Amino acid sequence: MTQEHDFLIIGSGVIGLTIAATLKQKNPSYRILLIEKEADVATHASGRNSGVLHAGFYYTADSLKAKLTVAGNRAMKKYCQQKNLPVNLCGKLVVALNETELEKLHELEKRGKLNGSNVRLIDVEEAEALEPNVVTHKKALYSPDTATIDPKAVCLSLKNDLLQAGVEFRFDTRYLGRKDNVVQTSQGDFAAKRIVNCAGLYADKVAQDFGFGERYTMIPFKGLYLKYTKNKTDVRMHIYPVPNLKNPFLGVHFTKTVNGDIKIGPTAIPAFWRENYEGWGRFDAAEMLSVLGHEAVLFLRNSFGFRDLAQEEIKKYGRDYFVGLAQKMVKSIDPAGFTEFTKPGIRAQLLDKKELKLVQDFVVEGDQRSTHVLNAVSPAFTCAFPFAEFVLNNHIKP
Numbered sequence: 001m002t003q004e005h006d007f008l009i010i011g012s013g014v015i016g017l018t019i020a021a022t023l024k025q026k027n028p029s030y031r032i033l034l035i036e037k038e039a040d041v042a043t044h045a046s047g048r049n050s051g052v053l054h055a056g057f058y059y060t061a062d063s064l065k066a067k068l069t070v071a072g073n074r075a076m077k078k079y080c081q082q083k084n085l086p087v088n089l090c091g092k093l094v095v096a097l098n099e100t101e102l103e104k105l106h107e108l109e110k111r112g113k114l115n116g117s118n119v120r121l122i123d124v125e126e127a128e129a130l131e132p133n134v135v136t137h138k139k140a141l142y143s144p145d146t147a148t149i150d151p152k153a154v155c156l157s158l159k160n161d162l163l164q165a166g167v168e169f170r171f172d173t174r175y176l177g178r179k180d181n182v183v184q185t186s187q188g189d190f191a192a193k194r195i196v197n198c199a200g201l202y203a204d205k206v207a208q209d210f211g212f213g214e215r216y217t218m219i220p221f222k223g224l225y226l227k228y229t230k231n232k233t234d235v236r237m238h239i240y241p242v243p244n245l246k247n248p249f250l251g252v253h254f255t256k257t258v259n260g261d262i263k264i265g266p267t268a269i270p271a272f273w274r275e276n277y278e279g280w281g282r283f284d285a286a287e288m289l290s291v292l293g294h295e296a297v298l299f300l301r302n303s304f305g306f307r308d309l310a311q312e313e314i315k316k317y318g319r320d321y322f323v324g325l326a327q328k329m330v331k332s333i334d335p336a337g338f339t340e341f342t343k344p345g346i347r348a349q350l351l352d353k354k355e356l357k358l359v360q361d362f363v364v365e366g367d368q369r370s371t372h373v374l375n376a377v378s379p380a381f382t383c384a385f386p387f388a389e390f391v392l393n394n395h396i397k398p
Contacts, residue, residue: 005033005168008183008192010175010206012036013046014151015376016198017158018388024165026398032167033190035183037174042155044200044275046381048345049151050225050255050266052238053077054379055092055143057112057119058250064362065379066115068390072383073145079385080149083157090256092146092238093127095136095329101242105141108242112143119143131236133330146238150258151381175199178209181369194396197372201274201348207372212365215354216374217294220274221347225255225265226322230337232260239329247304248349248360248377252316252325263342264326269313270295270306277344294351303356350375362387364395371395 007023009016012034023030038044053076056069080087096102105121112119120142122130127140134140163169174186182191197206201220207213228234240253249268256262273291275282298306316322323335350359362383363375371391380387392398 004181004191004193005031006192007032007194007196008190009034009196009198010183011198011200011203012038012041012155012159012169013044013198013200014042014155014158014381014384015046015373015387016196017041017155017162018384019196019198019391020162020167021158021165022385022388022392023396023398024162024167026392028165030398032162033170033192034162034167035170035173035175035185035190037172037186039171041159042152045345045348046155047152048223048343049381051148051151051258052255052382053145053147053149054382055112055119055145056115056117056379057108057141057143058243058245059115060111061114063360064387064390065383066111068362068383068386069379070116071386072379073147075385076149076154076382077147079157080154085153085157086150086258088148088256088258088260090146090148090237091130092143092240093131093134093136094141094143094240094242095127095134096139096242097137097328099137102137102139104242104245105139107245108141112141117143118145131239133235133332134239135329135331148238148256148258175202175206194398195370196391196396197370198376200376201346203348203372203374203376204350207365207374210366210370210372212370212372213374215352216350216359216363217290217353218274219294219298219349219351219358220271220276220291221249221349222269222271222276223266223345223347224269224316225263225342226319226338227340227342228262228264228333228337229339230334232262234333234337235262235330241329247309248358249309250378252322254326254329264323264338265342266345267313267316267322268309268347269316270310271346274348275346277346294353298351298356301356304358347377349377364391366395
């Protein structure tokens with residue numbers, strides 16, 4: 001066993017990295033160990049993120065997401081500028097297709113203004129001046145602060161910062177269990193005064209070893225994007241549809257990447273096991289039985305519209321259908337220009353087993369010995385810096 005650390009952080013996605021960075025800022029003398037089951041940081045959700053920096057207008061004012069997204073957008077842009085990391089300040093339009101969706105645009109504008117987000121409704125002429133290819137009904141919601149960054153580059157930069165600050169990393173080190181304040185791993189046992197669980201897709205499993213998160217389980221959703229390789233000019237900025245505000249997914253949209261590429265997506269296809277990225281890779285039979293069991297209950301009861309969602313999402317495996325959803329938002333796009341799928345991602349989405357509903361806000365539980373980030377779904381990357389401050393101030397209190 002190594003010397004006891006002040007903090008042991010499980011998981012090196014953006015949340016684990018920013019919590020480590022914030023701890024070091026609070027007290028440079030803290031001895032921090034970060035363990036990661038993969039060979040490097042940001043192998044899963046953080047490194048497969050779309051890179052969109054959200055602006056904070058989707059969320060109700062009583063949510064943590066509402067409180068943290070606007071500040072997170074500014075903080076992430078500032079960090080990227082300080083580190084000379086690329087930022088695409090392209091902005092975003094949310095478009096309506098009919099009168100019902102137009103009413104929802106007004107609701108999104110109202111939410112945004114309550115949250116301090118810089119958003120406003122604009123008419124068709126102004127929308128077309130920003131994005132000549134856009135199609136919308138009477139109005140569009142304009143968010144100039146929505147941007148895109150390179151999430152992998154951000155995480156590698158944070159890793160470098162932490163190494164320079166004396167944080168210890170142990171890669172290829174899989175969490176196996178715990179006994180008191182000792183974490184058991186595939187590379188030996190490590191002791192710490194405080195354990196911080198940022199394990200993403202496995203955060204619920206780790207939390208339950210410590211007696212937390214008992215009412216939750218993780219339901220994985222697969223996100224696929226189709227890349228438009230014909231050119232980078234047919235779409236100038238992010239174009240999003242009006243989302244179904246009853247679930248946490250934003251619908252198929254146009255994304256402008258940090259280097260100007262165009263892609264459409266993501267899907268939100270229910271996955272069969274937690275790391276069900278492609279084919280039978282990382283297959284886990286016990287996980288599949290557990291996940292399918294929960295999904296079967298949700299499907300049969302159509303909890304929160306899960307059956308409808310699943311049936312709709314499965315259709316998106318058909319490329320023509322997938323592209324057709326995006327085509328509704330623009331005047332012209334070449335369907336043949338969408339030639340390749342980007343690296344798939346898995347959304348670690350917490351399910352409340354008692355209420356049979358997806359948890360839409362961030363969830364953190366713990367006590368004086370351990371802290372567990374159970375639900376850090378989108379826009380967690382955008383919120384990462386202020387979210388780390390929130391966790392420290394409210395759940396760790398170092």
